[in-house]
Amino acid sequence: MGPLPRTLELFYDVLSPYSWLGFEILCRYQNIWNINLQLRPSLIAGIMKDSGNKPPGLLPRKGQYMANDLKLLRHHLQIPIQLPKDFLSVMLEKGSLSAMRFLTAVNLEHPEMLEKASRELWMRLWSRAAEKAGMSAEQAQGLLEKISTPKVKNQLKETTEAACRYGAFGLPITVAHVDGQTHMLFGSDRMELLAHLLGEKWMGPVPPAVNARL
Amino acid sequence: MGPLPRTLELFYDVLSPYSWLGFEILCRYQNIWNINLQLRPSLIAGIMKDSGSLSAMRFLTAVNLEHPEMLEKASRELWMRLWSRNEDITEPQSILAAAEKAGMSAEQAQGLLEKISTPKVKNQLKETTEAACRYGAFGLPITVAHVDGQTHMLFGSDRMELLAHLLGEKWMGPVPPAVNARL
Numbered sequence: 001m002g003p004l005p006r007t008l009e010l011f012y013d014v015l016s017p018y019s020w021l022g023f024e025i026l027c028r029y030q031n032i033w034n035i036n037l038q039l040r041p042s043l044i045a046g047i048m049k050d051s052g053n054k055p056p057g058l059l060p061r062k063g064q065y066m067a068n069d070l071k072l073l074r075h076h077l078q079i080p081i082q083l084p085k086d087f088l089s090v091m092l093e094k095g096s097l098s099a100m101r102f103l104t105a106v107n108l109e110h111p112e113m114l115e116k117a118s119r120e121l122w123m124r125l126w127s128r129a130a131e132k133a134g135m136s137a138e139q140a141q142g143l144l145e146k147i148s149t150p151k152v153k154n155q156l157k158e159t160t161e162a163a164c165r166y167g168a169f170g171l172p173i174t175v176a177h178v179d180g181q182t183h184m185l186f187g188s189d190r191m192e193l194l195a196h197l198l199g200e201k202w203m204g205p206v207p208p209a210v211n212a213r214l
Numbered sequence: 215m216g217p218l219p220r221t222l223e224l225f226y227d228v229l230s231p232y233s234w235l236g237f238e239i240l241c242r243y244q245n246i247w248n249i250n251l252q253l254r255p256s257l258i259a260g261i262m263k264d265s266g267s268l269s270a271m272r273f274l275t276a277v278n279l280e281h282p283e284m285l286e287k288a289s290r291e292l293w294m295r296l297w298s299r300n301e302d303i304t305e306p307q308s309i310l311a312a313a314e315k316a317g318m319s320a321e322q323a324q325g326l327l328e329k330i331s332t333p334k335v336k337n338q339l340k341e342t343t344e345a346a347c348r349y350g351a352f353g354l355p356i357t358v359a360h361v362d363g364q365t366h367m368l369f370g371s372d373r374m375e376l377l378a379h380l381l382g383e384k385w386m387g388p389v390p391p392a393v394n395a396r397l
Binding site: 059061062064065068069072073075076187189190192202204205 | 350351352366367368369370372373375376379380385387388
């Protein structure tokens with residue numbers, strides 16, 4: 001038996017475009033690197049409130065920069081991300097509470113569906129193309145009914161608080177547990193550094209597909 | 215004759231630690247990639263509300279005007295003072311010490327230091343900082359890449375792999391193997 005996989009926790013919110021980028025890169029590497037990727041649906045609004053930070057898009061030049069940055073990263077990372085025209089109003093007014101409670105419920109009841117359900121929500125919010133996550137209508141309805149239960153509300157709260165305790169001031173954060181140490185990395189652009197910490201090979205954001213690790 | 219090198223402008227301030235990181239990575243690649251790296255000493259105070267590097271950045275502006283071949287080393291020595299040894303960079307003696315470590319003679323360094331309050335140097339720093347703002351900077355470092363008639367502004371020291379993608383060059387990590395200087 002080989003060395004134990006290292007645990008990576010990815011704290012994310014579908015309201016966060018860079019969370020999508022980090023998510024896709026880590027999903028690509030989960031069967032290449034010796035890691036155990038744990039997805040942690042969180043609420044970015046809670047992290048902003050707790051840390052005193054503000055969404056970068058509120059600063060006009062940062063908002064403009066994000067629009068350009070995401071256009072470039074779309075091609076470089078091969079993720080069909082597209083900033084909606086009204087993304088600020090989406091972020092500030094609509095928010096992501098229901099969506100992240102939904103994903104929390106998925107994680108509690110059907111964790112094997114969490115990756116696809118998360119991707120589907122990002123696709124709806126951040127891409128022109130929408131696909132189906134493969135959930136039956138009944139399953140989805142059942143989960144929607146659960147999102148306001150104390151169990152789900154508390155779980156989302158706890159996950160968000162865990163991110164804050166790791167030092168998060170935004171999302172995504174990747175928490176790597178390596179050789180008894182814990183490293184918190186902010187952003188989707190720390191994956192090469194993550195590879196370095198894991199002693200793994202960085203093959204860029206679109207590594208060649210390999211057979212699933214047995 | 216091969217294709218023309220692509221121009222990269224790096225706007226930086228020694229007060230900015232990530233500027234140092236971006237600077238070192240690009241310096242490593244300047245003889246590997248087909249690029250013309252232009253260093254642009256700027257004032258992060260002009261972009262945000264920090265301060266503290268005015269003299270140092272005016273000094274580097276003067277170096278860039280009179281001895282541009284010394285700019286890389288002088289910049290590096292100022293970062294080493296502040297961000298490696300936690301030493302001052304605001305006092306004249308501090309700046310002179312960095313300049314001498316960079317290989318300048320005491321006379322050369324002193325001469326440049328005397329110029330930092332001249333209108334020419336003050337205006338040049340102001341113009342460079344304004345150029346960064348026009349490119350959309352909200353912080354430093356920014357790397358502005360001029361590729362195939364397009365201009366891309368990249369913020370931070372962590373966009374170099376994306377830069378390689380835009381240039382069609384190979385990314386070999388932040389510490390590429392040293393190669394012979396491009397002829």
